[in-house]
Amino acid sequence: MTTKKSIISLANNGGIALYCLLVVFPMLAAFVYAFLYSFGVVGVFSEGVTVRHWAALFSSSELARSIGLSIVLAFFTTLLSVFIGLLTGLALHEHLRKGVFSTIAHIPLAIPPVVAAFAIIQLCSGSGFAARLLLACGVIGSLAEFPSLVHDTLGIGIVCAFTLTAAPFFALLFAALYESENVRHLEELAATLGASRLQRRWRVSIPLLVRRAGANITLLFVAVLGGYEIPLLLGLQSPQMLSVLAHRKYAMFDLAEKPQAFVLAVVYTALVMVLLVFFMKKKR
């Protein structure tokens, strides 16, 4: 018995050690490297400790606009994905467990972000399918009249592409939670307590499902905040989302601006950490 316990304990500790070695340590090392690079301690043109790169980035409006854009687009993508996921998950929860609907809902999960971005380009650009269809139907007089979602100033195309990949996931998640959390019985109970259909949804199903999916919702927000391919293909040149801006700074011809990419990486990590701490506190 003691030997079995020792083996289990060893396996657990070994697992933790392996996780730390393969995941935590490289991440931590990368963060420390980025942090030191951003202060000029390491790097090709290392010049000793300096806040010059932080000051340069913070003195221009580029960083604030990039953070603002990233947060706003991540917020609307999360909101829209959860909203569509809830509507679909609640309406089709029985069909989403198996059968044709389930297969259809699973397909978008396999679509890489770059394909979603190309889909938006094909569908919603100035010369895309939707524009040509509207032109053929006489709704618009010329292709130029179509409000293109590619490189649009409001970032609607980016939100649509991210939502295209995330909403089906949430529909499936909410459908699964509907079953596992006994929501049908809770709704029935609420009905006998006098709750109307709308009150049952608003006071029971939705808060319960959203609360249970809290970790996934936070992760989607973080993923969109740091998303790269979709904003690269569909976004404007300025302002750019955080990852696109960081990569531009990193790959610029002027190597002197490279440390600013690491400043951005540190800022992004800090943002995510604040978000995670806030989520964990709320969960507790």
Place this chain on the structure above:
Amino acid sequence: MFLHLHEISKSYPSQTSEAQHVLRSCSLSLEREATMSILGRSGCGKTTLLKIIAGLEQEDAGEIVLEGRRLNETPAEARHCVYLYQEPLLFPHLSVWENIAFGLRVRRLDSAELRERVSAMLHEIDLTAHAAKLPHELSGGQRQRVAFARAVVVRPTVLLLDEPFAALDSETRAAMQMLYKSLAAEHRITTLFVTHDLKEAMIMGDRVASMQSGVLRQYSSREEMLTAPELGLQREIDFWETFTLSKL
């Protein structure tokens, strides 16, 4: 009669060509403020009957009359018949306080009256100190008390209890039976109480009915119960008499 069921029938489609008859022309009558125990084995149709009264299942035939009003077409939320599941099904995202207040909030009760009624109910079930806790922080007995309080606080016309003590240990079960009886007397509740336990049926009910394979039989007197073979009450009495005598 306060509650009257007239020839309620219900069947479900089955894998074979023949439909599965769950309820066969079930009739019962219950006067105001009384508790009727319905005794029956698992799968005999007791839960379906309660759900039909609550408006959660649709009957195939028959009539439900409550206070002289036909209920068949009334939606569940307008029937004022609160249904309690076997397990104490509390809203997991709401505190004890909010669980009890739920039925009053959906009725948009004045906030002062709501506070007063919820506080009084919490005091009555002796859980005032646990008002801010979430359901997963309570014991099984405490959760069942909250479920009762949440049902009673809305002053239901009929309370439908579907084996509410089945999951509790014998000591908690006895305590809950006493609590229910005192709440029922205090708030003058009319109740249909479903159980598979003969002793519990006798303790809880002013009236007793039994259900077998979808057929409901209501007993009008204790003598009728004693002679009903499906209840097995006489067998139970004989057993305990023999058991007691042999032990003495």
